[in-house]
Amino acid sequence: MGIIREHIPEFEFSIDVAVVGAGACGLTAALAARDAGREVLVLERDARPWGSTSMSLGAVCGVGTAAQRAAGVEDDPESFVADVMAKTEGRADPALARLIARESGPTLDWLTAHHGVPLLLDFKWTGLGHSRPRLHIPPGRNGEELLGLLQNACGRAGIEVMTEARVTDLYADADDRVLGLRIERPGGVVEHLGCGAVVLATCGFGGNHAMVTRHIPEMANAKYFGHEGNQGDGILWGEALGGAVGDMTAYxxxxxxxxxxxxxxxxxxxxxxxxxxxxxxxxxxxxxxxxxxxxxxxxxxxxxxxxxxxxxxxxxxxxxxxxxxxxxxxxxxxxxxxxxxxxxxxxxxxxxxxxxxxxxxxxxxxxxxxxxxxxxxxxxxxxxxxxxxxxxxxxxFHTQGGLQVDDGARVLRPDGRPLPNITAGGGAARSISGPAVTGYLPAVGLCMAVTLGRLAGASAARLCTDAPAAA
Ligand SMILES: Cc1cc2nc3c(=O)[nH]c(=O)nc-3n(C[C@H](O)[C@H](O)[C@H](O)COP(=O)(O)OP(=O)(O)OC[C@H]3O[C@@H](n4cnc5c(N)ncnc54)[C@H](O)[C@@H]3O)c2cc1C
Missing domain, CATH: 3.90.700.10 (Succinate dehydrogenase/fumarate reductase flavoprotein, catalytic domain)
Known part of the structure; x- marks a missing residue:
């Protein structure tokens, strides 16, 4: 598992945007890249997309949504940033908090209005760090339904989700541009996919005991109740390509x-x-x-x-x-x-x-x-x-540290320069929970998944300059 820079094979087929992981982040990214006119393929290691998204309660926080306005709830980005900073005792990345404050509402509205993913404002989870009602939830009130709604939306958009397709390695050139992916299929079959850009939507590292022991020793012996596919693959690839990580101790x-x-x-x-x-x-x-x-x-x-x-x-x-x-x-x-x-x-x-x-x-x-x-x-x-x-x-449940991204969810190097054609979101990216367990605001996990997912998909669509956008 890693980055392969030599003996790069012939790619059997190529795609504009390859999305790794079919959770809330990956499917949302795929929708955004497809909206931008790109051909998209989602690769998922499981036989059936499930992820932590399906295990979740399906609550997504969003700021300044149409649903809030319709319910007479006044909310604004400044209040959200203030809530994030209060919850994390000022230790969350402020730029990231501002980005999510600005982009989460438009993301939820876009999913609802353009992709038929209804997200209703919920009043049951009040307070708990949110100064306004801003939790949105699908009608059936669970994560499995949310994932199903996103899968249906991808189906309508003509996006293929290839299951039983475990990405093991990324092929990259000397400039850290990702050229393609190595994929393991059932029966030991290996396929090579070329791509113009990649979205890392592989979630966090809660299922990787060695990584949990290293970064979150206090939970090394605790039960892990997230998806076992959360092995930290995307974070490890991003780091190996020279990407920076942040808040790896948070969960x-x-x-x-x-x-x-x-x-x-x-x-x-x-x-x-x-x-x-x-x-x-x-x-x-x-x-x-x-x-x-x-x-x-x-x-x-x-x-x-x-x-x-x-x-x-x-x-x-x-x-x-x-x-x-x-x-x-x-x-x-x-x-x-x-x-x-x-x-x-x-x-x-x-x-x-x-x-x-x-x-x-x-x-x-x-x-x-x-x-x-x-x-x-x-x-x-x-x-x-x-x-x-x-x-x-x-x-x-879910780790909160991950790859440092910019306003377009592009993975950044430690000096702040973006890697050429790689974006990340959801559990694979650094969140806005600061460095500790106490900084997690309810429903921020899925918010990071869909908000950064949308930005990551749109950026990936722009970054695959070699491949012309489909008409
Ligand atoms: C019990 C529980 C309840 C929760 N409740 C909430 C809630 O109500 N609200 C909220 O905001 N957050 C909640 N969370 C957190 C939330 O589930 C996550 O933040 C969110 O699902 C992350 O989405 P994701 O798309 O990044 O990851 P996932 O949904 O885990 O998707 C990642 C996908 O990538 C696939 N994958 C990984 N590696 C590879 C690879 N190498 N090749 C191919 N595929 C790969 C995995 O199989 C998986 O399907 C909850 C978490 C748990 C565990």
Missing amino acids: QGLGTLADPQQIVVPHPLLIEGGFLANAEGHRFTHELANISGMCVPVLAQPGGVAWVVFDGRRHEACVPHSVEQRQLVEVGALRRGDTWAELEQACRVPEGTFAAENAAIDTARSSGTEDRFGRSFAGLAPLAPPYYAVRVTGAL
Whole structure:
């Protein structure tokens, strides 16, 4: 795996723009390159495109969209940049944050209006670092649907997605211009594809244990709950070509992965008044202070697990909207009790502990103060029977470091000059989460995928100067 500069074979066929990876980034890039009149081929290692995109909740943040305006939500790039800088304690790349602030809205509008990918404004995930409602979600509210919508859009645009096509190497000349790709197909067949430009949409490196150990040692032994194809290939090729990387220590984590069922417990259960308690029945953190960073305190609890505690009212409200909540029911992950004592018994936590935590929350609420972790439950109805709990653990979802790109998603060298014909987006590019787990703003992952994807595809279309644009 790497860059091959010598003994470059005859290419069996050539394409204007080769996109590596058929997740949200790659498919969006393909649409943009096709819109610019280029012939595009998407190469995907799996038999069926899936990626972290399908595993996601499908929520994409976008700033200043038509959907926001239609709902009377005022948003602007400055507010988004301020939110990013507040969340990352000023450590995100400001130029990148400004780029995403400016381009995410037009990207979501373009996907919706031109490519039939409906993204509806969502009000369920409020706050959590976003000062305005700016999360957009497909009607079915999941990432699998989002990927399906993008695949359909590519189909309509005449874009071919070649599956079971694992790109192993890039062929490049002495000036670091990519000339083509080496592709492994089933049965050991190797093909060579020439191209005018390449989009790296191979996502991050969460599935590459050696890279995680090197860059994010705190998660080296944690569960990885992203797509196993996220091996860091694009980042490694970009680096080998002389590209710069940034924020390699950053990642999106989550402290609420159902254990052992591996289903993401819907966050609105906590937002709307639920709490987290450890295996000894004690709360240990402000549940909403940092969704991504919550994996760290959860993993630090006895056994690396905790309970998400909520009630029947929250459960019933969640079921219609959440595939995950329905799945949790189907697989029997929910513990239930008509009293706190019953729930404590069902969860095998010491008697009286959940009840005491709930009573402390009620006391804080009725006295109008914050609880001992600084969380306010004001305006939220008290939990009422029946009570529910799901056991959860912390996991690494998605790495946030990657290739440094410019305003056109072109991969940059350390001195700021772009590589000749290579662009990157999504998990393969540096994000706007700063260097730590605490900097991840909800729905930024897919935002980086589609926004940089659009820019990367459009730039790749411009960069393949040798190949004339199709009529
Ligand atoms: C459980 C979970 C929930 C999440 N929820 C959200 C959410 O609601 N909102 C949000 O914004 N973000 C969310 N994220 C993060 C989000 O999923 C990612 O940021 C986003 O999917 C990245 O898109 P991508 O196109 O870069 O990568 P992917 O969707 O992973 O696509 C990359 C593709 O490249 C392919 N590939 C890799 N290497 C090669 C190769 N050498 N040759 C050919 N193909 C290759 C892979 O097989 C894969 O299909 C979530 C992540 C997880 C794991």
